[in-house]
Amino acid sequence: MKHFPIRYKVRIVLAPPDKMEDCLGQWYLSDDEESGVIKLANNLSNDTLVDTLLEEWAHARTEGLEDVDGREDPYHHATFWSELGRITAAYRENPVRAERPAKK
Numbered sequence: 010m011k012h013f014p015i016r017y018k019v020r021i022v023l024a025p026p027d028k029m030e031d032c033l034g035q036w037y038l039s040d041d042e043e044s045g046v047i048k049l050a051n052n053l054s055n056d057t058l059v060d061t062l063l064e065e066w067a068h069a070r071t072e073g074l075e076d077v078d079g080r081e082d083p084y085h086h087a088t089f090w091s092e093l094g095r096i097t098a099a100y101r102e103n104p105v106r107a108e109r110p111a112k113k
């Protein structure tokens with residue numbers, strides 16, 4: 010498995026869907042730009058949780074990179090998709106098979 014370090018300290022939190030801003034996951038960089046948070050909805054299936062974590066990881070990895078030509082979604086630009094592809098390919102080589110504990 011390749012490793013994809015993030016240059017910030019990253020905290021991963023699970024949040025109820027009503028605390029999410031109409032999305033499954035979010036990446037935030039703190040104002041001091043030394044740490045960030047990946048927030049994931051806590052009601053996702055394991056597969057969707059992994060997909061969302063990989064996407065937010067790619068956002069963290071491409072933080073600060075600008076959309077080069079102004080035609081693209083500023084957050085989902087070509088560099089982001091390229092990074093998500095690399096991370097997803099690495100994950101598929103070595104996927105996590107663990108079950109999450111059942112919710113109570």
Ligand SMILES: [Zn+2]
Nearest residue numbers: 064068084085
């Ligand atoms: Zn995204």
